[in-house]
Amino acid sequence: MRWLAPIQRADEAAFYWLSTQLRRPTGGTLARWISRSGDGYGYLIACLLAFALQDPDATLLLILLLAAFLVEIPVYWVLKNTLRRTRPYERVKHFTSLIQASDKFSFPSGHTTAAFMFAGICAVIMPSLALWVYLWAVAIGLSRIALGVHYPTDIVAGALLGSGLATFVLSFAAGYLG
Template sequence: MELNKSLPRSELWFNKADRFELSLCQRLNRMGRYTSVRLFFKSISRLGDGVFWYTLALLLPLTMGMEGIAAVGHMTITGLLCVAIYSQLKNRLVRQRPFISWDEIRAHTAPLDLYSFPSGHTMNAVNFAILFSVFCPPLFWLVMPFALLVALSRVILGMHYPTDVLVGATLGTIISTGSLLIWPNGMFASMVM
């Protein structure tokens, strides 16, 4: 893709940004050609579908009692909000997945739908990682690296552009921290008291 120097400065900047993002997307996606890398990130992505988060959520009531149930309730509400928001955005913004738009990018896993913006996996991963870290602080060292791996997996597997992941992470952060600003002790803290 060659730059047309007669374009307005803002358009030139966006063209450069697009080229940088595509280049980064291609470099990360090429890592998937190695079987061990591809299988590792496919596993991470699959766990990020919900298996990892649901398993941790089921353990909270067993280890924390009513506080765990209240935390799971809070996470359930914010998780459903994440799904509602990213579903609406994907269906309105209709940004095709990188492997659909670019021959150089390979799909290393099956997509859940056609559209990529924003990354729902990343949005949920960041939302849950923040909430698990607040409600059960010892889990921070497990959930934060896992959320980062989920985000990375989505680009390596050819499902998302880096900006899809960045916006997904931003929205997940806004939803989780926003919920904690409104309910500092959790939505269902009154159940515990």
């Protein structure tokens, strides 16, 4: 595991630089708002908005998201509790996070995983929104660094995991939807 030490040091340096840069414009206020939009209720609001706008794909979006979260939550939980990476605010000296995370471990980022999973599914079901949902997913990941609760590699892993889960659920659903 000694080969991980240089990666950890580089990740910590990138984290420290990014978190300070991302906090600058608003002192973290914008990061808090963006991060909260990636809480569980954000996806429900997106589905309700699709229903309110009478989008013909609203039901499919809701069903696929429910299925995706049924897969994502246990996978995410097992990964976090198996890998047990310490959060940056507990490891990086002289750093204060803007929030305390709701769980103990850092890798992968759950907010980023969910955001990229949502973006991947939404981009296929509602392609006109693809650019916007992916920009939002990237913003979610960056907000988690700005808030001081995730390293950059946590975000990359979350983006890859979320995208992979979206692909898995869409592929699985394609078999049933024809």
